[in-house]
Amino acid sequence: MKLPIFLAYKTILRGNKGSLSLTIFxxxxxxxxxxxxxxxxxxxxxxxxxxxINYQYGEVIIEPKEDEKYIKNANEFVNEINDFYxxxxxxxxxxxxxxxxxxxxxxxxxxxxxxxAGGVIGIxxxxxxxxxxxxxxxxxxxxxKKNEIGSAIIGADAAGGYGSSPFPRDLEGVLVGDTIEVExxxxxxxxxxxxxxxxxxNFDVDSALIVTKKELNSVLGTTGEAxxxxxxxxxxxxxxxxxxxxxxxxxxxxxxxxxxEKLEFGRSINKSFDMIGGILRIIGSIVAGLVIFxxxxxxxxxxxxxxxxxxxxxxxxxxITNSYLIRGMFYTSVGMILGYLCMEYCVIxxxxxxxxxxxxxxxxxxxxxxxxxxxxxxxxIAGFVGSFLPTIREVRKKILDLMR
Numbered sequence: 001m002k003l004p005i006f007l008a009y010k011t012i013l014r015g016n017k018g019s020l021s022l023t024i025f026x027x028x029x030x031x032x033x034x035x036x037x038x039x040x041x042x043x044x045x046x047x048x049x050x051x052x053i054n055y056q057y058g059e060v061i062i063e064p065k066e067d068e069k070y071i072k073n074a075n076e077f078v079n080e081i082n083d084f085y086x087x088x089x090x091x092x093x094x095x096x097x098x099x100x101x102x103x104x105x106x107x108x109x110x111x112x113x114x115x116x117a118g119g120v121i122g123i124x125x126x127x128x129x130x131x132x133x134x135x136x137x138x139x140x141x142x143x144x145k146k147n148e149i150g151s152a153i154i155g156a157d158a159a160g161g162y163g164s165s166p167f168p169r170d171l172e173g174v175l176v177g178d179t180i181e182v183e184x185x186x187x188x189x190x191x192x193x194x195x196x197x198x199x200x201x202n203f204d205v206d207s208a209l210i211v212t213k214k215e216l217n218s219v220l221g222t223t224g225e226a227x228x229x230x231x232x233x234x235x236x237x238x239x240x241x242x243x244x245x246x247x248x249x250x251x252x253x254x255x256x257x258x259x260x261e262k263l264e265f266g267r268s269i270n271k272s273f274d275m276i277g278g279i280l281r282i283i284g285s286i287v288a289g290l291v292i293f294x295x296x297x298x299x300x301x302x303x304x305x306x307x308x309x310x311x312x313x314x315x316x317x318x319x320i321t322n323s324y325l326i327r328g329m330f331y332t333s334v335g336m337i338l339g340y341l342c343m344e345y346c347v348i349x350x351x352x353x354x355x356x357x358x359x360x361x362x363x364x365x366x367x368x369x370x371x372x373x374x375x376x377x378x379x380x381i382a383g384f385v386g387s388f389l390p391t392i393r394e395v396r397k398k399i400l401d402l403m404r
Contacts, residue, residue, distance in 0.1 A: 003315070004322035012327060023295050027288055027335025028342065034284035034375050035343045039365035041273035047361040049263055055132055055200040057262045058230035059239045062246065063255040070094070071254060074226035080249050081231065086238045091131040092226035094122040094216050100158060100209060101181040102171040112172040114158050118208025120182060122216030131232045134198055134210065141176035141196035147214045153196035154180075155206035166203045182209060188219050201361045277371060285378035288335075292328050292386030300324070300394045307395060308402030321391050328387025329380070336379055343367065 064071045074092045082090050097119045102112040125144040129135045135143040156162035160170030183189045239258035246256050348365050355362035
């Protein structure tokens, strides 16, 4: 390979620097575009997953059996699973379905009604925030205090008036300090003063009203029961092991699921994104291959006599072909490396400081290792084919045909 490398090196070194720079820039732009579109899809999927995990399910969620309403002796179970080395934090919550009413004018007329999927969530205001960080999403008012009675914080989708919402109806603009009425499914009604409004961009959470466990226990007549136990892990990849371990704790018999099971709908969306990303990768690679093909083809046309002379003095045909393949792969490799560096340290770095505001959360482009590998493979194949086809077509010609 010494002679082909030498020929390729000298050709690149003595060639037109403007053409070289333009070629590499075009391939950089094509590869960057490929990575950017892929990373947008991956970023959306990751944002959706993170939103559900951080504000709703955790890495593992434990729920009562289908024929039971609550997890009994929830505190004992929490204490036992807290001892596993991979458990970061655990919180238990109690839930109830309810309908919210907002009489803005206090005259009994035009009362706004909302019966969103979130219902009412009872939390331990002191410890819940270690697992589900609702506190950081409160943008109006304040978070709940320990054992607070008669106060609540409400999600932006339920409150209304705080941006787009997936629900056709809401409470038409609840403000901090307003009082709303909540009618529970067991027939009990309570009035709550709204002390804070939060927005996680997860509509299942943002349609909920959150009160303290002490408040909700007084409504439901519960004591140590829980509707769900949310577990946060130090490593998300250990969620399957955690499910298996928790199922063996006192033969729990609860419904134990990890985040991957709960996000089954999101998996179908991710598959669609992967399919679209795969199509775009192929198209981008074809474009890269065409760019290389045109560059090598034009260069060969301009150097036909030189190729003829090399063949005439005895340079084997395979050496000439290999020299052009090396050039093509050089353009491709440099374009990919610069494209990746530009994506990682310019584009992603910018969006980390200025994330994109999507309905499901703040999105930062994210490069998946599997997608990156596939992009590199396709781009390399495209560069090889784009270099080989025009080279073999011309180099095979007879010396006299090349010299004309």
